[in-house]
Amino acid sequence: MNFKSVMFIFLLFPLYQIIVAQPKIQDIRINQIGFYPHGPKTAIVVESSAEQFFITTPDLQDTIYTGTLSAPRSWQYSQETVKQADFSDVTTIGTYIVLVPDMGYSAPFDIKPRVHQEVARATTKAFYFQRMSIDLTEEYAGKWARPMGHPDTEVLVHASAASAERPEGTILSCPRGWYDAGDYNKYIVNSGISVYTLLSIYEHFPEYSRSLETNIPESGDAVPDVLDESLWNIRWMLAMQDPHDGGVYHKCTHANFSGVVMPHQATAPRYVVQKSSTAALDFASVMAQAARIFRDFEIELPGLADSCLTAALGAWDWARHHPHTYYRQNNINNKFDPDITTGEYGDSDDSDEFRWAAAELYITTQQDSFITAINPLVGNSASVPAWPSVGTLGLYSLAFHRKNLTAAIDTTVLKNRLIRLADDLQAELSRSAYQVMLTTFPWGSNAVAANQSMACIQAFKLTADSSYLDAAIANLDYLLGRNATTFCFVSGQGDKPPMHFHHRPSEADDVVEPIPGLLAGGPNPSQQDNCPGYPSNLPARSYLDDFCSYASNEICINWNSPIAYIASALEAIHSSTGRTNTISVSLKTPTAGEIFESSETISLSADASIAAGAIVKVEFYANNVKVGESGNAPFNIQWQQPSPGVYELRAKALGDMGDFHYSDPVRIIVMNAESIGSILFIVGSPDLSSGDVAIYKHLVENDYNVTIQPDDDSLAFDMEYKDAILVSASAGATRKVREELDNINVPILSWEPTLFDDFDWTGRRRNEDYGTASGTSIDILSDAHPIAAGLSGTIQVTSDTQEITWAIPHENADIIACLSGDPLKPVIFCYETEDVMMNYRTAKARQVGLFFSEESPVYFTDAACAILHAAISWVQAGERLSVEEEPSAAPRDHQLYQNYPNPFNPKTRIQYDLSQQANVTVTIYNSLGQKVKILVNQRQTAGRYSVLWDGTDEQNRAVSNGIYLYKMQAGDFVQTRKMVLMR
Template sequence: MRIHCFHVMLACCLSLPAAAQERIALNQDGFYPAGPKLAFVTGHLPGGPFYVLTENRADTVFKGTLGPETASRNSSTVTRRADFSALRQAGRYVLSIPGVGVSYAFPVRAHAMEPASIAALKGYYYLRSNMPLEVAYAGPWQRPAGHPDTAVLVHASAADARRPEGTVLASPGGWYDAGDYNKYVVNSGISVYTLLAAYEDFKPYYDTLRTGIPESSNHLPDILDEALYNLRWMLTMQDPQDGGVYHKLTNAAFDGWVKPGATTLPRYVVQKSTAATLDLAAVAAQAARIFGAFEKEAPGLADSCRRAAIAAWNWAQAHPAVLYDQDALNKRFAPPISTGTYGDNHVEDEWFWAACELYTTTKEKVYRQALEKRISLPVSVPDWGHVQLLGYYTLLRTGAVGRPALKDSLLRLADGYVNALQHTAFATVMGGSTKDFVWGSNAVAANQGMLLLAAYRLTHAPRYALAALDNLDYLLGRNATGYCFVTGQGSFATMHPHHRPSVSDGVVPPVPGLLAGGPNPGMQDHVHYGHTAPELAYMDDAASYASNEIAINWNAPLVYLCGGIEALQRDLGLAR
């Protein structure tokens, strides 16, 4: 309906503070025409009507009634729900709530999540380490190449008879890991896996998606080009003599707030580790089966990946528990290393994941036996140190191991999240437990979404995919802070991420398409946040590395979630 609402608009919207916009939490990137459309107003207020207005506020297109007040479990926040799912007409709108004000403008459109999908994937282009970012592709974020890494030193902790301390290696390429300028194999493992998994699960969508990177004109899908940029670097971190993989490539200490490549400090490859080696084994095996279909575009790549995966597995077999302990290393070797550790003291899940990928690719009995030994380990939403579920995803996707218990276990995990959704103040899976709010909490939300899409693909039950969409709404603005956590998206987005290129480039907007870490009551950076409650403990400040850093493993499930929802929009009835 279209009702002239000039007087309603005057009564409800004028002379109210701009901060009112942050009180109305919604997906600032918008909604699908036939999909759910929820917003939440925070703070105590009486129930009553709400209105959806055209962006110019000249007309009302929908009128509804606010829901009952709900108290959050994760702060003192209270909310009321505005449900305007019945509005299906494409356009740009604002939500008006009497006594509060108007929301940021939002669209209703087909392909509602495609801008975020493209931005999140292209975010990796801006993280490339040793190639210039040209204005044709990077716009105002153009820059010279960063660290070339063509003359990297073997650190004392990584030295052996064939490669003694100080040996010079070449290990170019790859993505900068996070807000710093170092590169870490363990974190690269889950990140590359997730991009490749997105391609495996939603191949038709990604076959045609173009993000405007230099490789967009070639015959590989852009998501594979981007994953390959980092995978080729990971392969350089493998010792060709024995198959072991160096844990990371790093400065001895973090760079300051300088542009990429501005410093000429020595860079090192540091100790081989079982976790890093198994991560490469898993990702290389996965890549071998995917790139086997692209022999013309990437000749020999699949075979190289397969050999690298097997060599890494064999090294790990001979070195099953070489754990990365940076404090212990610094007591023995110089220079001391103080950059990110990615230390993992429990690698049974890495063994399982690598075995799953190798068995799926090779069908060799030795890998089947290895995964069967570990198949009953508990599963949880993945992060870089907990990768058991990645193996489940692969086995269930490919049917390589026909075990109903795998499906049952994954669905029990998904059901636990969906069943808790109705009790949360923002009607999202994210926040069902205070434990969701950790360092990188936004990646928790995105990985929950990835799990829920896996459950949907197994069952075709819409409740799982719609719960995944709820979590995407959370990341794009439907949360207690009111922030859209993806740089360059929405109207009230993260502007000051802990990200050295964004701080040092002299461009006011940050590098786009990057997911901020999100609320983290741990506040390990000791910045004054203003709020300490779990869902509010966020500070849009470059100094806040505990809540506002970016990271490749956080962007990856965002890519999967945005692309998955886009790929499934017609199956789910979101777009007519």
């Protein structure tokens, strides 16, 4: 090795040390999907003193770019001081991270052509999941398949919508359509801007749209999928028009919002309500646009274009004769029954709707009379569109068709107005420390950002000035992760997507992940939902990923349509075609869930193909670290003796034109051949949460043999020969958990507070007996206890603010730690074997309640890991009672305690004390005093006893719901209590 080589390695070594020591953090905000090779690329670095940043491969082995961070700037909307990391010069295709010394590294991202193709596809496909009046089958919906909801073939005319031809109670049929948002209703006004935006994807980018397949039932026909999807809602809209006068009912709705149930379970009556001028004009605009688009599909959809135009003209005529007919829900509720309490979509100015409708009808019919009646260019400026402000949509259409317009439209004024709107948005972008055009954060702020991008794309189409395209990309970067909340706001996309939308189908189904491709509403400092838990009141940070938060975390069709538009537009502009990725790759071996020992060699193999061209090689990755590659089919490698751990394996196939594609991940476990303990880990789902993965990884890497079982597994819990049972916060108080872990003599460690009372560790009152608080630190109170792991004082247990669980145990428990600064709220407590816990339950083995929350293990410090390890070691070393053993101390008096649980289904435990030897009977009676079952009839010595009743009679037949009595008699002592069976 020559001297230059030695010096080069020596100089790199400090950088390598910097890199390998850093964690992934949330304070490097970045588009979590990626960037086009020749497009802008910027990350935002929060509160950093660093001056440089690095672009490296995810395995931290190769640094491909070194950059200088910008000067710090403050952003008033999040009250953060940030620096910009501009790496637009990086054009090499690959997967990378941003690393900032002394901070950490970002989520991974791609640099590649068609980088937003999957975002375009997912956000367009999301409308399919919003369909009503159709079964969503597994072929198209995957694990989100569901039965048909809301056939809407028997919809009632509400009194507010009654006419001579259609009196109150008339039954109409208006099937199809999309659920508007997180609720189960359909609104014409919001459908207007939503359908227009989807139709514009095709109208503006027809070649791209023809190749964008979304796997819907109509895929493969001669009509592009985006038009087929739009047509599902258009056909419903057509049914909302009264054929007698051309007016359009404002909405089709339940009287009230449904509960949190699946669509087919929401079966209350449906109504069409009052006609409105805004509904009629939005309807006329969409139908005029649809008429000219579907004219090209006369063979596939005969007569549709004519039907749409006829409907548009009828609605226009009705609105001209009934201007300013606004839907006022309070007013109609004062006049008519039943009250309607669903979304209003009220408006007090229909002039913008008139301008939009006039423009669309003028373009489609080429008749000046429409714009003579209503001038779409009235005023001096344009605004970013939203459902109550749609005038600019007409300008978009006029600008797109400008070469085919009559002289009645001044196209220079038209173009200048749209360019000026984009210039104003660009000016806001240049002033923004976060490189985003947003300056307000109303309800649905993410849709504002998407519509701003759409406005900039129109300016780009008019001028070919790429700065407008860069501005559009900037807001998409914001939506996909470069924001103050750290979320990629599209479900199923990026490193940190929303998981708990205010969206009934996503909440009510049994699928952990929400429906994919949906855009969250976004930060909203007004917080109209009054939900607890918002991380901040600051405008840009006021977002809560919780079902409760309809103000920031609902979804809506008019929010999804603009992000579908901008992702599709960028894909169309940045590539000659929008064709589906032509590379296919999948891992053949190993299979998901396989367990290996660290002494083994693991065979990794993959299938890969490409529609046009050749596969150059397949690379294999374990937890984002490349472990090998194969240049020839069959693609396989031998992975030699990996370290113990939990690994996500992926194969990456590379094509000869620079394309690449990753396989779906496969998770495997590598265990040490010599384990130090056997653990049963009870979790909420076999698809482990990120917190459960972190715990699992810690256990395996510390040489524990771990068995995972979901809390509702059909098989009995595998407790035999287990040293301890860990119950995750992802697990619930299921019947199986309550029954199988009841009174067992295997040590339990848990951080699910709703189970603490089931184990008789604490009481059951939320926020009194247990609760959560946000923080990063705890205070050690008993530093001599082994669970304290030698720690003392205030200890940071998470690297980022997380929920910390606290609970108040029985006075017999040892308190190891408390919330920082609050000694009355224990966060680590334990029971020794034979300790009496709540409800006079005796601990048959050591028990530990821990401070973790469901996701906090992802952010554990070394101290938190040490406490977990110490807690497991402590419970392993403890004594265990046999199930029959009881403490030797005799009670002072005979006593019959309240059964637990109560009410119960179908089992409950009855506990009693004997102060001296006696003949004992415990008998169950029904509310009529009739004997149901004798549970105990024998002579017993002094002590505490417990007996289980399983809800059956003497013949082991299940008894019915109701109030039951249980009576204990011991010599002359008699005591009776009541209990409630609720099946």
